[in-house]
Amino acid sequence: MTVAVRVIPCLDVDAGRVVKGVNFENLRDAGDPVELAAAYDAAGADELTFLDVSASSGDRATMYDVVARTAEQVFIPLTVGGGVRTPEDVDRLLRAGADKVGINTAAIARPEVIADIAERFGNQVLVLSADVAAGRDTASGWEVTTHGGQKRPTGLDAVEWCARAAELGAGEILLNSIDSDGMRQGFDLDLIAAVRAVVNVPLIASGGAGAAAHFPPAVDAGADAVLAASIFHFGDVAISEVKHELTAAGHPVR
Amino acid sequence: MTKPTVALFDYGSGNLRSAFRALERAGADVTLTSDLAAARAADGLFVPGVGAYAACMEGVLKSGVDAVVRERAASGAPVLGVCVGEQILFEEGVEHGVQTRGVGVLEGRVELLDAPRVPHMGWNTVAADQGMALFAGIDPSERFYFVHSYAAKAKPEGARVATAVHGEPFIAAVERGPISACQFHPEKSGDAGYALLTNWIKDL
Numbered sequence: 001m002t003v004a005v006r007v008i009p010c011l012d013v014d015a016g017r018v019v020k021g022v023n024f025e026n027l028r029d030a031g032d033p034v035e036l037a038a039a040y041d042a043a044g045a046d047e048l049t050f051l052d053v054s055a056s057s058g059d060r061a062t063m064y065d066v067v068a069r070t071a072e073q074v075f076i077p078l079t080v081g082g083g084v085r086t087p088e089d090v091d092r093l094l095r096a097g098a099d100k101v102g103i104n105t106a107a108i109a110r111p112e113v114i115a116d117i118a119e120r121f122g123n124q125v126l127v128l129s130a131d132v133a134a135g136r137d138t139a140s141g142w143e144v145t146t147h148g149g150q151k152r153p154t155g156l157d158a159v160e161w162c163a164r165a166a167e168l169g170a171g172e173i174l175l176n177s178i179d180s181d182g183m184r185q186g187f188d189l190d191l192i193a194a195v196r197a198v199v200n201v202p203l204i205a206s207g208g209a210g211a212a213a214h215f216p217p218a219v220d221a222g223a224d225a226v227l228a229a230s231i232f233h234f235g236d237v238a239i240s241e242v243k244h245e246l247t248a249a250g251h252p253v254r
Numbered sequence: 255m256t257k258p259t260v261a262l263f264d265y266g267s268g269n270l271r272s273a274f275r276a277l278e279r280a281g282a283d284v285t286l287t288s289d290l291a292a293a294r295a296a297d298g299l300f301v302p303g304v305g306a307y308a309a310c311m312e313g314v315l316k317s318g319v320d321a322v323v324r325e326r327a328a329s330g331a332p333v334l335g336v337c338v339g340e341q342i343l344f345e346e347g348v349e350h351g352v353q354t355r356g357v358g359v360l361e362g363r364v365e366l367l368d369a370p371r372v373p374h375m376g377w378n379t380v381a382a383d384q385g386m387a388l389f390a391g392i393d394p395s396e397r398f399y400f401v402h403s404y405a406a407k408a409k410p411e412g413a414r415v416a417t418a419v420h421g422e423p424f425i426a427a428v429e430r431g432p433i434s435a436c437q438f439h440p441e442k443s444g445d446a447g448y449a450l451l452t453n454w455i456k457d458l
Contacts, residue, residue, distance in 0.1 A: 046377055095271075121305050124373045124403070172375060
């Protein structure tokens with residue numbers, strides 16, 4: 001009778017299409033986010049995340065349509081992030097059918113937006129997405145960066161920032177290690193433990209998964225959920241294998 | 255055979271698209287409405303709700319659906335409340351020290367969960383009392399999707415309840431006469447949620 005560790009595939013969506021190769025069998029259209037979402041649901045995903053990478057190019061209407069079609073066909077929780085700046089953006093995504101909304105750069109520029117969104121919609125809808133890299137000039141040794149993989153420094157201590165975001169009203173933290181991302185050497189366990197020590201909201205670990213065996217240590221370090229993209233998309237590791245490893249390590253799964 | 259009608263009541267709260275489709279998939283003829291006559295006339299009334307208790311109650315009172323819920327409770331017409339739509343069926347909610355009166359068709363108050371991790375977010379198991387219609391045929395090992403920080407903790411008199419544990423035991427679902435309610439989101443709970451909604455709809 002404890003809440004299960006959530007296993008969350010993340011899809012990058014650009015102008016209504018999934019980007020980065022997806023290698024799934026039996027798909028009519030591997031570029032259709034709705035069909036992929038359904039495939040991941042069938043494969044046992046506990047939740048889905050769409051990252052709108054086209055957000056800044058202004059193609060928002062397409063994303064609302066993708067979210068709406070997904071919500072009508074896939075009956076597990078859906079988080080949408082990318083380009084979210086204001087409570088109005090959140091409102092539109094929730095109305096389209098998102099359950100939670102991720103916010104990143106806009107919250108760094110204006111932390112009060114976290115409180116604005118939490119007050120209006122409840123903190124359970126708001127996922128603070130932190131892209132973290134090693135930073136020599138911060139107390140913890142980790143720094144928040146913006147603009148995804150471009151690692152634009154902010155000077156913000158990543159651990160302090162996560163604690164502050166939770167205080168302001170973020171209901172969940174998506175902790176993405178930019179340095180580990182794509183390396184397939186496992187999650188940054190020290191980073192997970194450091195953030196876990198300062199927040200009591202749920203923590204999603206992201207960045208670095210390369211094998212099913214990489215997932216249980218992230219949970220041992222303090223993650224409540226685990227997120228990955230390419231290893232699932234390429235079919236290298238199945239969600240069922242991750243759940244098998246988690247179960248073997250004594251963690252509850254659905 | 256005609257399908258049972260369900261009024262999905264829109265008082266300005268959150269994502270209703272999933273609920274609409276999930277109810278439809280589970281066999282209901284669904285109408286999304288903020289019309290009180292439609293809420294009275296439907297075979298089943300679905301009361302959604304996300305966000306803060308006080309904000310939801312404000313929307314409920316403004317819409318006037320509180321009176322319809324009480325009428326239906328008195329006349330034996332089915333109501334299903336989900337998430338904050340479950341919580342507001344109780345007598346009161348306390349969030350951030352603010353007490354808000356609920357619709358009050360179930361006795362008890364909704365309070366902060368005493369747990370190391372809040373919100374309670376994710377898939378959890380529930381232990382249902384014998385004979386609950388919502389859980390008929392659903393394996394006790396099934397998990398449902400929760401996302402909330404507050405919950406009712408005491409069993410209303412004469413009700414059947416399902417309890418879940420997150421830090422402490424709380425009411426995950428409740429049934430008494432025509433009133434049914436779930437703290438979790440059946441419309442987001444995959445096959446288990448589909449089974450539960452089907453159970454509610456087939457009895458309408």
